[in-house]
Amino acid sequence: MSGPLVTLKGAGVYRDKRWLVRGVDLEVARGEIVTMIGPNGSGKSTTAKMALSIIKPDEGTVQRSDNLKVSYVPQKLSIDWTMPLDVRRFMNLTSKLTAGQIDDALTATGAAHLKKAEVRSLSGGEFQRVMLARAMARRPDLLVLDEPVQGVDFAGEISIYDLIKTIRDDLGCGILLISHDLHIVMAATDKVICLNGHVCCQGTPTSVAKSEAYKNLFGPRNDSTLAVYQHRHDHDHLPDGRVRHADGTVTDHCHSDDGHHDDKPSHNHLNEQNHA
Numbered sequence: 001m002s003g004p005l006v007t008l009k010g011a012g013v014y015r016d017k018r019w020l021v022r023g024v025d026l027e028v029a030r031g032e033i034v035t036m037i038g039p040n041g042s043g044k045s046t047t048a049k050m051a052l053s054i055i056k057p058d059e060g061t062v063q064r065s066d067n068l069k070v071s072y073v074p075q076k077l078s079i080d081w082t083m084p085l086d087v088r089r090f091m092n093l094t095s096k097l098t099a100g101q102i103d104d105a106l107t108a109t110g111a112a113h114l115k116k117a118e119v120r121s122l123s124g125g126e127f128q129r130v131m132l133a134r135a136m137a138r139r140p141d142l143l144v145l146d147e148p149v150q151g152v153d154f155a156g157e158i159s160i161y162d163l164i165k166t167i168r169d170d171l172g173c174g175i176l177l178i179s180h181d182l183h184i185v186m187a188a189t190d191k192v193i194c195l196n197g198h199v200c201c202q203g204t205p206t207s208v209a210k211s212e213a214y215k216n217l218f219g220p221r222n223d224s225t226l227a228v229y230q231h232r233h234d235h236d237h238l239p240d241g242r243v244r245h246a247d248g249t250v251t252d253h254c255h256s257d258d259g260h261h262d263d264k265p266s267h268n269h270l271n272e273q274n275h276a
């Protein structure tokens, strides 16, 4: 399989008389980790669902390579938690796996000891490891992870990010990762896409957090593990989806060439690497 696994071009979703997200250009190649960041409601999950073909774009295109095998770890699961369900059965809920496949995947994510545990009694970090095991057991070409570190503490976050990188290396798959955290993005990310109803800016998080404060916060890590990706907005997003620009004008949406931005092509959102 050569070429990008999935390509979005000018893709947008329109619902209830407004664009949830618009003009998204995004590509994920095999072996690549692409991270979407942005505030709550900025369209990250909607964009991921377009990439997964769960939602069809109302404008633009989404192309996926032939016979693409996808695994998706959603932000929320609809499971009746009053029913007893152990990890082994949970692993088999959506795809039939052999005992060996289950063992291998749980071992790879450091969750082998949890095989007989009740899913509802797992801690946040344990649950995420089981979710990752379930997703990787299918050996996908493209793995889409929506907020994989929710409910996980800082140390756990770092180990889950490391795990995601290992899964990428082992399976050689492409990974589309979603995080609402604007500040912490793993250095293993090849591309960061900042969404806020549209692509605000994108780039490569190459900087390394060098300060003692970071080391204190995240523990004694290789400096290359964490990077900080910051940007400043030059416009406000109004509750009805319209955009108010720095010059006071209001438009339905914003594009890099709409005359309100002088800093092309980054949409005049300053894309700064913090070398703190």
Ligand SMILES: Nc1ncnc2c1ncn2[C@@H]1O[C@H](COP(=O)(O)OP(=O)(O)OP(=O)(O)O)[C@@H](O)[C@H]1O
Pocket: 015, 016, 020, 038, 039, 040, 041, 042, 043, 044, 045, 046, 047, 075, 180
């Ligand atoms: N089916 C739908 N119909 C109407 N509005 C929707 C629909 N799905 C999502 N939205 C709205 O679209 C916007 C973007 O939602 P989305 O879930 O993509 O955001 P997100 O960036 O993933 O947010 P979060 O960080 O909170 O998970 C939100 O305002 C949401 O309420």
